[in-house]
Amino acid sequence: MADTGTLHDAFLDELRDAYDAEKQLTKALPRMAKAASSPDLRKAFEVHLEETRGQIERLERVFEGLDEKVRGKHCDGIAGIIDEGKSVMEEDFDAATMDACLIAGGQRAEHYEMAAYGTLVAWARAMGHADAADLLQETLDEEKAADAKLSSLAEDGINQEAAQTASAEEDPEEPITTPVSARTKTSRAAAAVKAARR
Ligand code: FE
Ligand code: ZN
Ligand code: FE
Numbered sequence: 171m172a173d174t175g176t177l178h179d180a181f182l183d184e185l186r187d188a189y190d191a192e193k194q195l196t197k198a199l200p201r202m203a204k205a206a207s208s209p210d211l212r213k214a215f216e217v218h219l220e221e222t223r224g225q226i227e228r229l230e231r232v233f234e235g236l237d238e239k240v241r242g243k244h245c246d247g248i249a250g251i252i253d254e255g256k257s258v259m260e261e262d263f264d265a266a267t268m269d270a271c272l273i274a275g276g277q278r279a280e281h282y283e284m285a286a287y288g289t290l291v292a293w294a295r296a297m298g299h300a301d302a303a304d305l306l307q308e309t310l311d312e313e314k315a316a317d318a319k320l321s322s323l324a325e326d327g328i329n330q331e332a333a334q335t336a337s338a339e340e341d342p343e344e345p346i347t348t349p350v351s352a353r354t355k356t357s358r359a360a361a362a363v364k365a366a367r368r
Contacts, residue, residue, distance in 0.1 A: 181293045182238060188286050189229045190242030195222050195279060198252045202272050207265035211272065211323055218276075218316045225309045232302045251278045264339075266332035273324045280317035287313060 199222060203215035233240045255275035263271060287310035294303035 177293060178297060181290070181297065181299075182236075183243065184286065184290055184293070185229060185232060185238075186241055186243035187245045187247075188283075188290065189226065189233075189240070191245040191248040191283065191286070192222055192226045192229065193242060194245065194248050194252060196226070198255065198279075201259070202255065202276060205259050206269055206272055208269050208323070208328060211269050211328065214316075214319050214323060215272075215276070218319075221312050221316065225312065228305045228309055232305050235301050235305075236299065247282055248279060251275065251282060254278070264332070264335050266328060266335050269328045270324060270332045273320045273328065277317055277320050280313050280320065283313045284310065284317065 196219060199215050199219040203212045203219070206212040206215060230240050255272075255278075258271045258275060259268075261268075261271070287306055290306045291303050291310055294300075294306055
């Protein structure tokens with residue numbers, strides 16, 4: 171008889187993918203924490219690293235509850251997001267801009283995970299794996315909270331600080347009375363003209 175895969179097989183595949191993604195993130199998060207200048211941002215990455223370790227244990231409990239061997243399967247999606255983050259960390263950005271970029275990269279990872287766990291919870295519920303669904307929901311909630319934390323760090327100061335550094339750099343002589351947005355727009359346009367002349 172042909173071995174046709176079912177939703178249960180797809181579910182196990184996605185669990186293995188998530189398990190591998192979390193493992194990759196336990197290596198990436200310490201690098202992100204180290205690259206962060208804002209103590210609050212560094213702390214956020216460190217806190218999420220601890221949560222990620224708990225998420226790995228939670229996935230192990232899900233595998234065990236399903237009588238499945240604990241194993242991962244290389245997650246290309248998170249590997250790509252981590253690679254992009256690595257290239258950004260090699261850039262020569264000012265401290266606030268680097269923090270803004272670390273947040274951007276971190277949020278890409280959180281959104282990827284939110285999509286993955288959202289699917290896993292829905293499939294677990296559809297197949298009646300209530301215990302697995304509850305465990306996966308706990309992780310989904312943590313990923314959402316981590317994403318919200320990064321948004322608040324960006325919006326409560328880091329983005330503004332980076333934007334001010336950008337406008338100071340681009341228009342050193344311009345009076346500070348001009349709104350930031352207007353100054354940035356002018357200088358962007360000027361920079362574009364300059365670039366076109368080269
Ligand atoms: Fe995670
Ligand atoms: Zn994946
Ligand atoms: Fe996460």
